[in-house]
Amino acid sequence: MPSFILWVEAFSGLGLFLFGMLFLESEIRQSAGHAFRSIVQRATGTPLRSLMTGLGATAVFQSSSVVTLMALSLVGAQLLTLGSAIAVIFGANIGTTITVWIVALVGFKVDINLVAYLMIGIGGIGGVLVSSEGRWKNHFGVMVGFGLLFLGLEGMKRSFGGFADVFDLTHFASLSPYWFAVMGLVLTAVIQASAASIAIAQSAIFAHIISFDAAAAFVIGANAGTTVTAMLGAIGGTPDKKRVALAHFVFNISTGALALALLHPLIWLVESAAAPLNDVVRIAVFHTVFNVLGVVLWFPFIRLLERLLKRTFKKEPLQVTKWIHKVAVTVPDMAIDALKNEVTTLSQRVEEFALLAIDIPPPKAFEAGLSVDKLLEAPPKHFDIAFDRLYSNIRRHEGEIYRYIILLAPNCPQQEQQVQLLALQRTIAYLATAAKAIKDMLYDIERLYDAASPEEQSFYKDLRYQILKSVLAYHAVAQGAEAEREVLEETYRRVANSYKNSMEVIEAIAKNPAIPSEMTTITVNALHLVKSFTKSLRNALPKGPLLNQS
Incomplete structure (x- = not known):
């Protein structure tokens, strides 16, 4: 031969x-x-x-x-x-x-x-x-x-x-x-x-x-x-x-x-x-x-x-992710579990970002037995926080999760696995939109926080109420409390249908010569953004609890 x-x-x-x-x-x-x-x-x-x-x-x-x-x-x-x-x-x-x-x-x-x-x-x-x-x-x-x-x-x-x-x-x-x-x-x-x-x-x-x-x-x-x-x-x-x-x-x-x-x-x-x-x-x-x-x-x-x-490799690598960087995409079952945990972590970051924006301490917000009204009783106290860095970390976190899903997908040929990946991808997209709405609202919230007129203060109080109510309801449903889903739906309906009532406040602001004219634009903008935020949280939730309870 x-x-x-x-x-x-x-x-x-x-x-x-x-x-x-x-x-x-x-x-x-x-x-x-x-x-x-x-x-x-x-x-x-x-x-x-x-x-x-x-x-x-x-x-x-x-x-x-x-x-x-x-x-x-x-x-x-x-x-x-x-x-x-x-x-x-x-x-x-x-x-x-x-x-x-x-x-x-x-x-x-x-x-x-x-x-x-x-x-x-x-x-x-x-x-x-x-x-x-x-x-x-x-x-x-x-x-x-x-x-x-x-x-x-x-x-x-x-x-x-x-x-x-x-x-x-x-x-x-x-x-x-x-x-x-x-x-x-x-x-x-x-x-x-x-x-x-x-x-x-x-x-x-x-x-x-x-x-x-x-x-x-x-x-x-x-x-x-x-x-x-x-x-x-x-x-x-x-x-x-x-x-x-x-x-x-x-x-x-x-x-x-x-x-x-x-x-x-x-x-x-x-x-x-x-x-x-x-x-x-x-x-x-x-x-x-x-x-x-x-x-x-x-x-x-x-x-x-x-x-x-244990005496070696003392320094932890700098990671924006908490779970997925620890599990190889070549092990699909474990990777999907890690991915669910990671989406839960991202969800918590978005919740904390929204709560800090309206001057509510995240740990206190989730204490058992505290109502929305109780949380809003104390006058808001500004936190000295670099919101740009927080938002940048959220965006990086989203990007790392997307990258992981793309790398993981070829290793998940089963339809059930693909469905889970698509559902998680959908959740991330809506969480990203929710975070973006809060980020775009930061300037408006800052101006409303410093406002002195009763009209502006009333609008600011209602804005904080809607954001806090949405976050608490979303958090409860994500943790498995299905009864809170209707609360989130009702909050969304209230926000979506609040233009008539809000316009009365906005008209009062516009008619008050002591209030800068730009406050009218700020209130209209904030109204649209809080609606986008609540809708995004509502849509981020699947029909059943998706996120891991951790």
Whole structure:
């Protein structure tokens, strides 16, 4: 077979294997992502339980990178402690050996083409026939993912066998095994999949292209290369996310360094214990042995490692968001929960902005038992607040949420998820309009606050009443008090129909020569803006409570 065809076949096989892995991860994540989050939150009470959770989750997801990124997201969202996350990652390192075992026992033992085509056929037909919104769609997608993975593996096997027949491979024998460790590290760092790198090593040893020593060193390097995924996932995250990524780096690099130092004794141990097995399976044994060895050595020191890591990354990153920057968009279930919390935080910011504008302290406004009239009894006292900065932060907050939704949307193929994103986007749009109405009203409120005439003071009092009444009713409905929805509706109707009564006050202001003529324009403008504010709050609420109660 010409060498060009061999290179194309090898390259295509690797590409198909990688695509199969990514597709498999995506489908499993969609079908089991929410379950994984629930299991992790319940099953990480002790280091041992956390380790077993990481092992089991990696066995299910067929990717330690996915489990690592999910652990980072849970730590960022403060749903998982640093110590538990470290133990989960230790377990994931053992769990990732299962993929290598599947490839070794299935990919090199049976007619893999037949198995691959069968899985793709069943998964493809099933995926077409079932509902596009159900979990069965994802289950059939998992079958297609496994089929593509095995088909790519078969392509690599064939191409490496062709290389063994065509090329003189004697020069590979002269290379030090440590060079193969470097190759494994670099390749895994580039393709972001240690299982694919190890499958390449298994294909090469199956075709007798490299020795067992070289393949073992390559596997050690591939294991160390997975640290790049965690480090990329922690960029810009909370200190705990960075600490978890550092723990992953320290564990994998130290385990790899120890395995390389003990390379020949470990190889002797594996060859002695697994003498009847072929080299492909023995690579799986070797991969398992040194990962288990690393966990056994590090596991007793998890608490010590946690304490040491807490001394690092002391400075919190400057973030206008509270939740979404802690959770990766590649984990849709957790990301949507974080997004709901973030919209709740934005909602609270808009409420506080409106209350401060009318000189009502936000904590006092939400005290139980205080009526609107009671809150307005005390004469308004101006707060020394930089409203421009407050509004600028609200706008930045809105922009970050919009950006997060846009990045998250491609990872949410289910209609229910898309509906939630659209509803949240709609809420943000109306909250933005409400904040803009208050911002545009600030000058008018300032002028009315300093007014001395009874007409202006009456208008100002009514304006404060309407804004406060709207905020309190909106806040109550957003927290789940559906009975207050009618209060907000009534407030909106009152504002919308208040032109007749307000015009009497405005006419009195216009007729009073002691009042500057511009006050007429200010009152008309304020009347329109308070209507826009109340309408926006009313429209920001869905038909049922959307915002998280927090």
